[in-house]
Amino acid sequence: MTVPTTTASRTLATSLGVTSVGLGLSELVAPDGVARMAGVVPTDRARKVLRLLGVRECGHGLAILLGSRRLVWTRVVGDVLDVALLAAALTGPGADRRRGAVAMGVLSVIGAADVWAAKQALNGDL
Numbered sequence: 717m718t719v720p721t722t723t724a725s726r727t728l729a730t731s732l733g734v735t736s737v738g739l740g741l742s743e744l745v746a747p748d749g750v751a752r753m754a755g756v757v758p759t760d761r762a763r764k765v766l767r768l769l770g771v772r773e774c775g776h777g778l779a780i781l782l783g784s785r786r787l788v789w790t791r792v793v794g795d796v797l798d799v800a801l802l803a804a805a806l807t808g809p810g811a812d813r814r815r816g817a818v819a820m821g822v823l824s825v826i827g828a829a830d831v832w833a834a835k836q837a838l839n840g841d842l
Contacts, residue, residue: 728833729785735826736777736791743770755815756805765801769794786837788830795827 743750747766751758776794779787799820806816 726785728829729780729788729837732788732791732830732833733777733780736773736780738777740770740773740775740777743767743773752812753815754802754805754819755812755817756802757808757810762805769798769801784837785833788833788837791830792827792834795823795830799823799827 743766747763747770748758750766751762756762772794776787776790779790802816802819802823805811806813
């Protein structure tokens with residue numbers, strides 16, 4: 717038995733929306749832990765940036781869950797910003813580049829899922 721592409725696409729978009737809300741809340745509540753997990757030194761600046769990213773991430777999730785699945789495109793833009801900010805943070809002193817490399821890999825996989833879901837939205841499958 718196969719699942720229709722439309723159903724699978726909707727499920728992925730919903731999952732990405734829930735993931736956004738969860739990640740955003742973790743960035744808001746525990747920015748130090750998120751920073752360390754990504755290999756970033758948890759400075760005041762890093763905490764502020766992560767909290768802002770948390771607000772953005774919650775916004776992405778709520779937009780996808782409460783609005784159009786086509787808003788998955790907002791996550792794609794956010795992924796680009798996340799990669800750029802992480803790359804910049806990993807050049808600083810004290811950064812754990814191994815953890816950063818793992819975080820970049822995770823961002824790449826999530827980004828690929830976001831792009832796939834966004835393309836499905838363009839095709840009208842969401």
